[in-house]
Amino acid sequence: MLEINELRKRFAGSPGSPVAKIALDGISFTVRPGEMFGFVGANGAGKTTTMRIVMGVLQADSGSVSLRGEPIGPGDRRRFGYMPEERGLYQKMRVGEQIEYFGRLHGMSAAAVKKATDDLLEQLGLTERRNDAVQALSLGNQQRVQLAVALVHDPELLILDEPFSGLDPIAVDALATVLQERCRGGVPVIFSSHQLELVERLCDSVGIVSAGRMVAAGTVAGLRAAEAGELRVVVRDPAPGWADGLPGTVTVDGDRHILRCTGGDDQEILRRAVKAGRVEHFGAEQPSLTDIFKEAVA
């Protein structure tokens, strides 16, 4: 199990940006073997900083990262697979050579690296592109190569910073299938994403980070159950103050006003909502991950 415990990180100000920034404010979470963990949060919430600390690219000011109960060291990290935010491929190198090169850097034999590269090219639909220079590939195909580079040495933990960003649905499926296979083999996978529907579809569990702290974590079903029984009313463009005196809280998303409450007289709430504007939704429906996210970071 990977355990992230109370990580704190503060970036000192610089001449161009003199104010110091607290990037991590005691973030904690765990990821079990074979678990796909979706790491979500607004821009600047602290996802990349956390992943960099796990990979040893950055030092935390305090807190710890441990694997199977032991602190992580450089030897462990050599057995991790990492897709950094700043993609790191050699643009002029051929696709196959590139994957083999990174495998060799991890100490693989020539025969093992050849076999792993062949398999990954096949799984990621890149066999035909094996001899193309990386710079000749589309963004989506470059990202497939980046994933192959992260996977070639058969890592025991995968940390991927927005691996799905900018990909078409076919490429998303190709990457997702490969990651799910690794997960089934017992590898913990952490990936960050702003594509919440994708996270909801793929992940066993989700962590929502806000301002450097974990504000909600658990299975999507568990996060939903915590909100179950809540009446949710969505009214479009209602009159101001329409919900005054009603129980619960109203959040505003464009011209949509979302009232959530537990208890209260639902018939009275419905009457008020209908009078106020166009009722788009009324019911005790379970929230989507997007709803949970907005609520958690509000």
Ligand SMILES: Nc1ncnc2c1ncn2[C@@H]1O[C@H](COP(=O)(O)OP(=O)(O)OP(=O)(O)O)[C@@H](O)[C@H]1O
């Ligand atoms: N090297 C740095 N120097 C100064 N501030 C930094 C540095 N790296 C990150 N930060 C700040 O730390 C905070 C957290 O950034 P981080 O990149 O971890 O967020 P994120 O959740 O990955 O965001 P995004 O979704 O936009 O990628 C931000 O306010 C960012 O500006």
